[in-house]
């Protein structure tokens with residue numbers, strides 16, 4: 001029987017991750033699957049890294065009979081429709097199912113949303129490799145880059161290559177707590193549909209989208225290209241014609257809300273790098289603010305940081321990366337501004353300088369299990385630059401890493417970045 005959208009099957013969506021941003025994105029998606037039942041299964045699976053959590057006395061869900069006794073986080077989310085640890089005070093739609101089993105949560109899902117701190121993604125992908133729908137497509141909401149001996153890669157591509165699926169990227173000026181409270185914001189989704197998705201695959205014999213199903217191999221000329229324009233390593237399987245197309249319109253419908261406006265673009269590298277590298281700049285902004293230097297100093301590190309973000313993108317991902325993604329989209333300059341105003345990296349770096357303690361110590365004391373991405377990204381990007389003798393070409397990124405390691409102080413920043421003042425302005 002054909003469904004309303006003219007397709008026999010609907011997409012099933014799983015959110016892999018349930019932290020501050022993961023739970024917020026789950027809320028957005030569950031509202032949209034409920035509103036677009038012709039395209040999506042209403043129920044949304046959310047994989048939760050299981051923990052024992054005590055409900056605080058101040059919570060409306062505190063039960064005298066249970067008291068402070070720890071309960072499973074998945075049980076709490078499914079019973080009270082609230083992630084009391086990572087997104088307290090926000091009602092989650094009842095069509096979100098918190099699932100502690102990663103393999104079970106992703107089973108039969110045709111859309112996978114990866115949303116967890118980047119240090120955990122490797123282990124997660126290892127567990128689900130070969131256990132997902134072969135024609136699934138993904139979106140990575142992770143703000144970080146993957147650095148190895150071979151070089152630097154985007155998490156969207158790293159996940160896609162590992163799982164043999166295509167993965168786009170979502171990033172923007174998106175402080176989760178504001179969006180969860182339905183305060184208006186914008187985001188950018190980079191999705192560059194594989195060519196085979198434009199000429200749909202024949203309907204497979206099996207009626208169930210399980211992993212043993214055989215699907216026709218795409219012709220060689222349908223090989224997808226990665227963000228650097230090279231042939232993608234992922235061996236993609238076409239999406240069967242009985243599903244709604246997984247195109248810009250479909251993803252916009254899945255993510256766009258009246259309070260969360262979506263711009264669709266194709267520059268996956270620019271969007272991903274914007275989200276990852278701004279975290280290093282936000283630490284710098286926190287350092288100078290914590291030192292009491294005020295808005296002029298903060299604007300200076302943001303200016304230099306933006307230059308280094310664009311330079312890094314062009315130098316290591318080639319001309320396919322668009323300068324406009326950094327200077328015009330929510331994933332670029334807008335995210336830089338919001339992160340340097342009220343993000344966790346900014347706030348923790350500021351407090352570290354004010355209190356004379358390390359950023360890691362503030363993270364442990366203040367964030368209740370949430371994870372900063374800027375500290376590890378600063379370290380990873382520095383190892384990558386150092387191995388290539390390029391530290392001095394990125395003086396702000398290098399200064400942030402040196403301050404984190406205790407090898408430089410905030411007072412050194414003006415001298416460390418002063419070479420940038422001698423550079424001529426580029427003509428755009």
Ligand SMILES: NC(=O)c1ccc[n+]([C@@H]2O[C@H](COP(=O)([O-])OP(=O)(O)OC[C@H]3O[C@@H](n4cnc5c(N)ncnc54)[C@H](O)[C@@H]3O)[C@@H](O)[C@H]2O)c1
Pocket residue numbers: 017018019020021022023048049050086115116117118120141142143144174175176177369370371372373
């Ligand atoms: N929070 C925000 O405002 C925000 C906004 C936009 C993007 N992001 C990005 O989204 C990504 C996810 O961030 P978040 O804010 O949802 O996470 P978070 O900082 O709230 O991190 C905690 C999450 O990590 C999980 N976790 C802890 N130990 C784990 C383990 N060993 N294995 C797997 N998971 C484990 C926890 O269960 C929890 O879900 C990050 O890349 C972040 O930069 C965050």
Ligand SMILES: O=P(O)(O)OC[C@H](O)CO
Pocket residue numbers: 143172173174175176279282335338339342343344345346372373
């Ligand atoms: O709180 P942060 O520093 O992880 O930043 C959150 C978001 O990335 C802002 O867009």
